[in-house]
Amino acid sequence: MNAGSTMERVYLDLKARLLAGQYPPGTRLDPVQLAKSLRASATPVREALHRLAGERIIDSWHQEGFRPPILAEADLHDLYNWASHLLGLALRSEVPVPDPPAVLVNLASHADYAEALDSLFRAIAMGSANREIRFAIFSLVERSHVFRRAEVRVDPSARELLAAMAADYRFARWSALRAKITRFHRHRMAMAGRVVAELRPRDEPLR
Structure with a gap:
């Protein structure tokens, strides 16, 4: 599987998990830990996280990583x-x-x-x-x-x-x-x- 198809698979899998509420609001999404469950390296996971942050499905904070948003x-x-x-x-x-x-x-x-x-x-x-x-x-x-x-x-x-x-x-x-x-x-x-x-x-x- 090439890098592009791996990133797309990781993105779709991770997005499905987030939309299903598998990660509570505020949970830190660590690329290394996610890579294990997504059967991928950390690089496509990070790319998928950045893409999801761009779609505002998750939040990205400088030096604090990625998290599902905590809504007031x-x-x-x-x-x-x-x-x-x-x-x-x-x-x-x-x-x-x-x-x-x-x-x-x-x-x-x-x-x-x-x-x-x-x-x-x-x-x-x-x-x-x-x-x-x-x-x-x-x-x-x-x-x-x-x-x-x-x-x-x-x-x-x-x-x-x-x-x-x-x-x-x-x-x-x-x-x-x-x-x-x-x-x-x-x-x-x-x-x-x-x-x-x-x-x-x-x-x-x-x-």
Whole structure:
């Protein structure tokens, strides 16, 4: 396997682990230790870490290495607010065509809440003619995946809210979908503190 394909494999494997929440927020990601579990040398691991830092999936601090981000309630509040605005822009710029992207939001094929929500938001992005909006939503979806998993654990209404948005998308009820996306993210912002607490490692002392 050449160096390029090794780096790509390491990048994809490490990204999947991060999005699945295998490393708690603030965990130091040591390239040498990661190389052992990823069956690679430290060099492609470092390259993958730099790439993931560029995508803002992890944080990179001078002389402190790489870590999954530690989000404060205000940080999560800002991300939810940004997501609401971006999705609203995607739906406002042009009326999207729900087919073929609609196949991506068939909730019956997504038992996992986070995967289903990601699929819906990606489908909305694909309906936008503005490539910058598409790229921004795709990036935000990936950065948000870890705390989406926490949302469903602290909010019993999470799946119901998702199902309502997906139904509007499938039936091309764009005005109703825009309104529901706004309400969804306002609800998320109101629960941001609980999501942050859920993400905190259980042995981390409260400050």
